[in-house]
Amino acid sequence: MTEPELHRLLSKLPLLRQEIGKVIVGQAEVLDEVLVALLAGGHALLEGVPGLAKTLLVRTLAAATDLSFRRIQFTPDLMPTDILGTEVLEEDHATGKRSFEFVRGPIFANLVLADEINRTPPKTQAALLEVMQEFEVTYAGQTHPLPDPFFLLATQNPIEQAGTYPLPEAQLDRFLLYVRIGYPSEAEELAILQNTTGTAHGQPQPVIGAEELRELRQLVREVNISPELLGYITRLVRATRPQGSPVKFVQDYGRWGAGPRAGQALVLCAKARALLHGRFAATLDDVRTLAAPVLRHRVLLNFQAEADQLTTDDAVRALLQHFPTP
Known part of the structure; x- marks a missing residue:
């Protein structure tokens, strides 16, 4: 990589912060940790009480990157196939021959938000183990690679524990970072009220694509x-x-x-x-x-x-x- 290409690539990082800052007020340390996980090629678990913009942060990150994005709402009745995908019987109208075809689930995206991950039973949580470690899905003996890059951001809140299923240690260990989100400062909270209760709304523009993110992840390993x-x-x-x-x-x-x-x-x-x-x-x-x-x-x-x-x-x-x- 030439020096001009290197500078062009690194200049994307402050631009990414700037675009996210159009929507997210404060939370500099949290944003730092999420971006670290993104660059390091790992996944992050975000924990905070309701109303601290966990989901909004992930959606804004998705909007500021030119990556495919899917959100999965985790609920008690969610099944592994609802995440990974399933096989359906297809018929070739020309020959009349029938065969099973794998229909990919919402996990097949560059950036996936697993919202309230601890609200689904262990059977469904376990569906993410291979996804998070091997970056692939195995179904009916066939292996399907996930898009590259792949980044999973999960959220959970530390209260309302009734009806939740704590993540097992094996799954927790798959998360590169466990990010805790606290309350904003008084000045930040005032800015949030000003920014979100009027008519003007910031709209982030995508500044980093999949290829650039792959290059940045490789660059991280050369540090x-x-x-x-x-x-x-x-x-x-x-x-x-x-x-x-x-x-x-x-x-x-x-x-x-x-x-x-x-x-x-x-x-x-x-x-x-x-x-x-x-x-x-x-x-x-x-x-x-x-x-x-x-x-x-x-x-x-x-x-x-x-x-x-x-x-x-x-x-x-x-x-x-x-x-x-x-």
Whole structure:
């Protein structure tokens, strides 16, 4: 890639932010994490109370990219075939011969929104395991590749737990990032009221296509990360495991720690964040900033932690305090 082509490609990232900013007010950290997942080639789970624009953020991202987009509303009666697709009996009118043809489901898109993913039973949630890891669908012994790039964004809210089905650890681990969305600041909330209750509405324009996103994802892998930072990430991830962890919080409250996939995720996310900020080398700040969204769903605490009202975010804070530098 020539230098002018590289600059043209990187100039798309601030433009993408700008287009999303026409609709989404504030939430800079959340947007950063979603874009990191997009660039790193992983999936993201967005959690926040109703009304924090989780669905709107995904729809706006879809509008600002020239990618195919589908939204799937997860409900208790949703079946795996409603997501993946199914076979139907087709007849050739010329010959009269009948055969089964696979009709693709809504999962066959570049950008898929799995809205309220925890409202569907485990049987249907499990339909996403192969999709998220292998980027393909196997049905009736035939494998159907998903579009490239493929990016799944799922939403859930932490309240109204009646009628929901918690995501199993195996599926949570498929998400590159677990993004928590908080309330906006007072100034941001005022801007939201001004922007959404009048007649003027921002309309984002697509600035990045599928080919450019593929090139950016390849570029992410070429971002430099030092051996010292790789060692730091290795120690950080291994310290999440209660057996032999040097961190007292993990010794007292840890049940299960993160696996090697967490280290891979943290490296890729640090590289993606560096590129997002116009750098070609990942830094300690990149790693520490993304440690919580990478690790919070890959660490399991014991019952004592629950009784003491401690969370996996508290565990990540304890880890970062124990390992301030590489």
